[in-house]
Amino acid sequence: MAAFTAADVKTLREMTGVGMMDCKKALSASDGDMDKAVEWLREKGMAAAAKKAGRIAAEGMAYACVIDGVGVVTEVNAETDFVGKNEKFVDFVKGVAAVVAKENPADLDALMACKYGDNNQTVLERQQEMVQVIGENIKVRRFERFEGGVSVAYVHAGGKIGVLVNLESDLPSDKIEQAGKDVAMQIAALNPRFWDKSQVSEEVLAEEKKIMLAQMDNDPKMANKPAQVKEKIVGGKMNKFYAENCLLQQEFVRKDVFDGTVEAYLASAAKSLGGEIKFKNAVRFEKGEGIEKKQENFAAEIASLVKGN
Numbered sequence: 001m002a003a004f005t006a007a008d009v010k011t012l013r014e015m016t017g018v019g020m021m022d023c024k025k026a027l028s029a030s031d032g033d034m035d036k037a038v039e040w041l042r043e044k045g046m047a048a049a050a051k052k053a054g055r056i057a058a059e060g061m062a063y064a065c066v067i068d069g070v071g072v073v074t075e076v077n078a079e080t081d082f083v084g085k086n087e088k089f090v091d092f093v094k095g096v097a098a099v100v101a102k103e104n105p106a107d108l109d110a111l112m113a114c115k116y117g118d119n120n121q122t123v124l125e126r127q128q129e130m131v132q133v134i135g136e137n138i139k140v141r142r143f144e145r146f147e148g149g150v151s152v153a154y155v156h157a158g159g160k161i162g163v164l165v166n167l168e169s170d171l172p173s174d175k176i177e178q179a180g181k182d183v184a185m186q187i188a189a190l191n192p193r194f195w196d197k198s199q200v201s202e203e204v205l206a207e208e209k210k211i212m213l214a215q216m217d218n219d220p221k222m223a224n225k226p227a228q229v230k231e232k233i234v235g236g237k238m239n240k241f242y243a244e245n246c247l248l249q250q251e252f253v254r255k256d257v258f259d260g261t262v263e264a265y266l267a268s269a270a271k272s273l274g275g276e277i278k279f280k281n282a283v284r285f286e287k288g289e290g291i292e293k294k295q296e297n298f299a300a301e302i303a304s305l306v307k308g309n
Helices: 006-016 020-029 034-043 087-103 108-113 123-134 173-190 202-217 227-245 262-273 297-307
Strands: 059-067 070-078 139-146 150-156 161-169 277-286
Touching: 006 020, 006 034, 020 034, 034 202, 059 087, 059 150, 059 277, 070 087, 070 150, 070 161, 070 277, 087 108, 087 123, 087 139, 108 123, 108 139, 123 139, 139 161, 139 277, 150 173, 161 173, 173 262, 173 277, 202 227, 262 277
Parallel strands: 059 161
Antiparallel strands: 059 070, 070 139, 150 161, 161 277
């Protein structure tokens, strides 16, 4: 049998939403390679796509804000959701964001060495003090910063997701704030892989086409169609790929506001305001994404699936 663990089956299940037995089959067929197992499931039509994020386990807070025109998004982790709502912890997160906005640190190490507040502590020293005060491990994990353009911040569900959108416009920032927030909410909700279809590499396109062709080969209704017909069908499906994976080509989720793509929404908003609005960049942090806690009992529950039939 291929070398993989119960935890691997669990991870693949969480990534794809496919049942445990099928995940086990996929890993067996792929010699335990996670990426190949995802591809195997997609080719069989069992998984539409792997979720971009891994298992969300760590707690804390993702936070975004704009300070004196500078946009900041950061993530600070704690051990429990309870601490993530603690007033002192939230104040610390906001203080870290303020340091990022003011000092423009080059990286995380530089941030930790920056002065925090007015009491001559560094960010690292303040973090260590917070550990002692709150009684849990607390760690500043990451940050991003936008200077220039118009930044708009959005925090979802009290810190589960922080989004920072950066726009270019000839309009005053307060005029385009709502449009920026709408786009940020779209990013929070749908977590697009790309901002625009122009960012999709030839390698990604080739992989998607390969998977679409494999899906047709595994479909009895499509398997016997000529290759050129399949290629034409695949070409037509790429627009759907862009609409699902690229922010500006996605359907705008707030149908009560606008019916069309995000790109068309920004153009419409700009026209109504008498100016131009151009999407430049964005960052989306979801607290704990890619971080694993210690294995829970669920792994033991499925261990027999790896050892058994």
